[in-house]
Amino acid sequence: MSSVTINDVARHAGVSKKTVSRVINNEINVSEETRTKVMAVIHQLGFKRNPLGMALAKNRSLFIALLADNPSPGYLQKLQKGILQCCSEEHMGLFLYDCNYRSPTLVYEIEEFIDNTLADGLILVPPLSDKQDLLDMLQRKRVRYIRIGPKDQDSGDCVSFNGVKAAYEMTQYLLRLHHKDIAFVLGHPDQESSHRCERGFRNAIADAGITLNEQLVVQGYYTHQSGVDAAATLLSRTPRPTAILAANDEMAVGVLYEAHRRGIKIPEELSVCGIDDISLTTKVWPNLTSMRQPINAIGYRAAFKLIKKLKGETAAGNDGGADIFDCELIVRESTSQPGR
Amino acid sequence: MSSVTINDVARHAGVSKKTVSRVINNEINVSEETRTKVMAVIHQLGFKRNPLGMALAKNRSLFIALLADNPSPGYLQKLQKGILQCCSEEHMGLFLYDCNYRSPTLVYEIEEFIDNTLADGLILVPPLSDKQDLLDMLQRKRVRYIRIGPKDQDSGDCVSFNGVKAAYEMTQYLLRLHHKDIAFVLGHPDQESSHRCERGFRNAIADAGITLNEQLVVQGYYTHQSGVDAAATLLSRTPRPTAILAANDEMAVGVLYEAHRRGIKIPEELSVCGIDDISLTTKVWPNLTSMRQPINAIGYRAAFKLIKKLKGETAAGNDGGADIFDCELIVRESTSQPGR
DNA sequence: ATGCAAATTGACACCGGTGTCAATTTGCAT
């Protein structure tokens, strides 16, 4: 209500409001004396810039938005946390928008959302990251964006995790445990991370000199239910695989469920593991072995890059364009040597 | 960028911009003829009101924010979905803010968040709903809010579920299955819903003519780990309870974990059930029996009430002040007759 | 046709900032 405006500061400091504006924005060409005087008044009066006034004048809202339609709530939750931490530090507001990836009018809906909020920066979560008509629309409206895990992860406007390496190392771990019949549950075919994980899995199997039984690679869609279904298929095969690696934890937990339902002991009779390391892994029994994707850091980094982009600076630090995070193997209770 | 302004519309329609403003805002005292003419131009030019301009002029941003620090991610996720659906329908943006309930500077941080975003409506999730110093600050800043599940659920600015009834009915269900030693895991003592659930539980036990063994009521904090800990305590008691009811699903899943770890068969040797019906219930094995809280509807309703409040209308429909939603028993795989 | 209240409309200032450009001040070489 009774908020202090730039005019109030100007009056108290005996300068024009343009000069106050210069001080606020840390512009050059303000004498030290004036700057000090104005800063004193700002603190004394408790002045805070009105973001709406600035947005209107600059034609930039400096609000960003997270657009998501991801089947793994645990993943989104962690991502949000990372993004929010960065936003909080940068004094930036984060809008949330819940997409339905399959809606035929999705692009139109998002355009309307942008018109309603004037968000001028977006973070796109798979499978939105590779939706070309969406990207075209954003380009046309001059809305900046950062994509998480897109196809061409070297384009500088994105942040990813190293899916190939993650699946490769997880498979290696299973091989070290002397598993031979290792099954793999694919993610959604529209999401590049699924293909990357598949590549890692196949490479590891090949590098171990094993001929992959194609029966052991089954389609999933990153959802819990698709994990259950994939497990139903795999666990009916003879010989039964001794280990199942799923392209995300959500599906791995589905595999766990189906195995339990069939009375299969884990990990004695079947090792199960996933990728992501969402909070779900430590809630189910047995706790799930997983590759820890630094989801928090990815979210933070995505927000950081976006905000710097909006403010016109280039992101500092390790910003050589591509940001690809490595994973870390977290061994828990769901994996062991086969037939132990 | 090249967006159409109210001035463009005014010029094309041959009226003043104030008249266009009247048409946009559906004000009275505009002739039918003028209204039709202006509307035609609006559609022709694809005009959309700039929310920032409006916010600045009206000194109301019409953005709302969700403030949460809730230990159950599944709960928050559903709540968000309900809120977002309403926001989408009302063309309203939703800011997200991640609180740390225990931060000593929380109120200050939230005040700063509001200054940064100019959100003029807030949805408060427990345990924030009853934080008096926060409510005082909001009152002072004239920021409207709706609280979810606060102490005094009849105050008209809140939406709740009927916790007493939920726990009562769940306990009745267990009693019907012929359970006698029923344990209860409390929620966080700072959240009113925990006390309500406890009351429901105690009432049901008393109404069944049973003297409650106080050893069977143990403290929890709504987190997964607190459920594990509570189960560890309860499952060491002799005689062991044959059923455990937890005040939320998150803790019930923790109970499930600890029971599995001890090799206790569920539901044959122990029935476990929770309250909320978050998505986690159908991911764990066995699927968890729960009381379905219409979290989606609660979120939607909270957003609806808040938005109407901001727009100055009173919420339509069942808005007699209090909004208290009933729960529905969802029987799944984790409960059965004792010793079956 | 005339008078008058009610309905309709527009001129102007304003919300809280920033951009442009001209005016003023400063600092230094001469």
Added chain:
DNA sequence: ATGCAAATTGACACCGGTGTCAATTTGCAT
């Protein structure tokens, strides 16, 4: 002291809307 470029500052218009209040138009009774 003088001249001049560079540094500093402010007047003014503008971003895209809304509120106030006065001016104009309309509709009806007389």
